Amino acid sequence: MKKSIDPLGGLLVMEGVLSEEQLADVLETQRDGFAIASVAYLLGYATEEELVRTLSRQVGTPGALLERCIISLHNLQIVPREIALRYTLLPLYVDAQHVFVGIADLSDPGVLNELAIITGKMVIPHVTLQICMARAIRECYALLDSGDAYWFGALTSIEDLNDPQGMLTPVLDVDELPPEVEAAPLDVTDPNLAVPVNPEDIVSADDTGAAPDPDDEELDLGSGAPLPEPRRILLVDPDPRARSQIADILSPEGHSLIEAESGVEAVKHLRTDAPDLAIIEVMLPKIQGYQLCRSIKSSRRYGDIPVILITGSEAAGKRNRELMEQYGADEVLAKPLNQSELVGRINNLLARPRTPRALEEADREHFEAAIELYREGHAEQAVEALREALEIDPLSARSHFVLGNILQHLERTYEAIDAYEQTTQLRPDYFPALSRLAFLYYKRGFLSKALSTWRRSLEHCDDPEQAKRISAFMAKLMKEMEKRGSGVREMPRPDSDASA
Secondary structure, X not given: OOOOOOHHHHHHHHOOOXXXXXXXXXXXXXXXXXXXXXXXXXXXXXXXXXXXXXXXXXXXXXXXXXXXXEEEHHHHHHOOHHHHHHHOEEEEEEOOOEEEEEEOOOOOOHHHHHHHHHXXXXXXXXXXXXXXXXXXXXXHHHHHHOOOOEEEOOOOOHHHHHOHHHHOOEEOOOOOOOOOOOOOOOOOOOOOOOOOOXXXXXXXXXXXXXXXXXXXXXXXXXXXXXXXXXXXXXXXXXXXXXXXXXXXXXXXXOOEEEEEOOHHHHHHHHHHOOOOEEEEEOOOOOOOHHHHHHHHXXXXXXXXXXXXXXXXXXXXXHHHHHHHHHOOOOEEEEOOOOXXXXXXXXXXXXXXXXXXXXXXXXXXXXXXXXXXHHHOOOHHHHHHHHHHHHHHOOOOHHHHHHHHHHHHHOOOHHHHHHHHHHHHHHOOOOHHHHHHHXXXXXXXXOHHHHHHHHHHHHOOOOOHHHHHHHHHHHHHHHHHHHHHOOXXXXXXXXXXXXXX
């Protein structure tokens, strides 16, 4: 019987990192608990960069060179020592929206998804060499106990702290996109895959020159007049039986119930005819209940709407109460719901004084100011104006999309990814945002995530030739990834249950 070849071992030989003799030596030396790449590193057959680059190609996720990293030990507070050791991971870099995590094994996404929920930030995994990460974990927590502020990789020093980009050195191993899929040069406006640099095309333009708007007819935001009686309650739950049970409870109270089975549907109700109160199931498709709640409560336009979050069990409700408070929920109730408790909580919340919501005009003003600033060449100021608009209405797909365009033009890639992700959650059928998001995922080394996003975009591509070109490139990329033995590796968000 022919002996099977380890997939990574075969890839290391194919990439020229190891010879067949060295691979045989590594396999002979390998012991349980040590990955093949770590053994090759210990034996001195390959450098950390060579091995991490090959790992990156195999798993379809960018890698990180620990020898070139500087880790702020303050960030270790978000990952307990025992979790870091158990999952061989560390937070390499943390900013306002992201946690860049180094991790040796990406096969179990659970810990990264949990980290996304706890921090409320996008978690961006970078594959690392197991033996190097295990050593860094022990050194980092020992330094933290000693009162140190930073851990320095072998090839870094305190002088490197002056370079904000020197904190994390990613390894990307992606091929250049072919011309038919690559974004157009900056002086050419491509309606789908390029960054729109013509100020007149900042909201994107189709072949006729018209400007498609991610918000469509929802641009008429209403007058903001006082809400009529009876009080209207938005119920968001994907389970029709659960919605029916809550409807039976609320019917005798005289409330008007607006039902939605997804976060996307709930957003449409919120933007066109905001309710007096929202009841939201935590586990929702597309937009998770956590994120929907946070968007409502952090908004100047919707923030006075009381939100009740519903969790799956009493145990889950107790465990998640602190997290729910982090996302701004007014109440947290566990299934099965107690009828009298639900009615009492609703009546108490509806009795609270409300702040008038008359911010639609301010939202428009900020958006129009952002467009004008961009046309005048002030892209950074335009970003700030759009962020102010999103503070008023975080559920505007239009504002998120235009923000993504400008951030991509400024090469602030991960911020642009955030903005396009928000756009596609609010408008899952909007091809320009989907295609640009796929392009950025690919350029950052998240090959599987890029593929899945391009696949989603094809469902909404109106140009047969464009769809054909994207499909051809996807087929080529999938074939290469199958050859490498790649698996799905995505970036967990606080509102996502996608694989990491």
